[in-house]
Amino acid sequence: DTAVSQTPKYLVTQMGNDKSIKCEQNLGHDTMYWYKQDSKKFLKIMFSYNNKELIINETVPNRFSPKSPDKAHLNLHINSLELGDSAVYFCASSHYTLNNSPLHFGNGTRLTVT
Amino acid sequence: AQKITQTQPGMFVQEKEAVTLDCTYDTSDQSYGLFWYKQPSSGEMIFLIYQGSYDEQNATEGRYSLNFQKARKSANLVISASQLGDSAMYFCALPNRDDKIIFGKGTRLHILP
Numbered sequence: 001d002t003a004v005s006q007t008p009k010y011l012v013t014q015m016g017n018d019k020s021i022k023c024e025q026n027l028g029h030d031t032m033y034w035y036k037q038d039s040k041k042f043l044k045i046m047f048s049y050n051n052k053e054l055i056i057n058e059t060v061p062n063r064f065s066p067k068s069p070d071k072a073h074l075n076l077h078i079n080s081l082e083l084g085d086s087a088v089y090f091c092a093s094s095h096y097t098l099n100n101s102p103l104h105f106g107n108g109t110r111l112t113v114t
Numbered sequence: 115a116q117k118i119t120q121t122q123p124g125m126f127v128q129e130k131e132a133v134t135l136d137c138t139y140d141t142s143d144q145s146y147g148l149f150w151y152k153q154p155s156s157g158e159m160i161f162l163i164y165q166g167s168y169d170e171q172n173a174t175e176g177r178y179s180l181n182f183q184k185a186r187k188s189a190n191l192v193i194s195a196s197q198l199g200d201s202a203m204y205f206c207a208l209p210n211r212d213d214k215i216i217f218g219k220g221t222r223l224h225i226l227p
Contacts, residue, residue, distance in 0.1 A: 040219075041153070041203055041219070041220050042217075042219060042220075043205065043217040044217075045214050045215070048214070056212065056214055058214075088157065090159060092159075100147045100164065100166055102149050102161040102164055103149075103159075103161070103207075103215055104161065105151075105158065105159035105160075105161075107157065107158045108157050108158065108159075110157070
């Protein structure tokens with residue numbers, strides 16, 4: 001009965017590789033997000049999708065490409081991985097209006113680029 | 115632009131004592147909400163408590179409560195009777211008009227036995 005699940009939990013890869021992280025939510029939420037948490041624990045939004053439509057696209061290198069096949073899934077594909085991409089990536093979901101609807105997070109994917 | 119400030123990078127508190135984690139914010143919106151999240155060492159982000167700007171009472175959830183002072187733009191999290199399992203990072207968060215949630219830098223809380 002996991003609410004927001006993302007896979008894999010750990011991802012270790014070499015520079016230049018391409019990798020994907022998958023996310024699924026069973027909460028019936030309209031909106032899904034990708035957040036990046038750096039080594040200092042700072043959380044920054046990368047993307048958000050509402051009903052498969054991209055609504056937030058922060059200043060993120062175009063090597064990062066989100067894809068939402070349906071409103072319950074939001075995947076993140078990263079091309080040509082760089083050392084600086086090492087971080088924890090969180091998927092999250094919420095109802096559309098954030099003012100009183102908390103984000104529900106997945107458990108995170110720790111990406112290490114060597 | 116919205117801004118969230120958590121001024122305490124780290125705190126050490128004796129078990130069973132109450133602890134207050136500070137959060138101040140800046141927003142031009144009249145209606146807004148504030149959230150607190152806990153991140154234990156295992157890494158997951160756990161939603162703790164929500165405060166609406168027009169809520170008449172301070173939010174409470176079990177041992178968590180918010181000391182919400184709208185005029186001062188502060189929304190401090192109070193944890194009563196702290197437990198060892200409360201050791202974690204705590205983040206204050208505020209949604210902005212673009213529906214992005216902005217997070218503070220967090221406070222690392224250590225509960226001492």
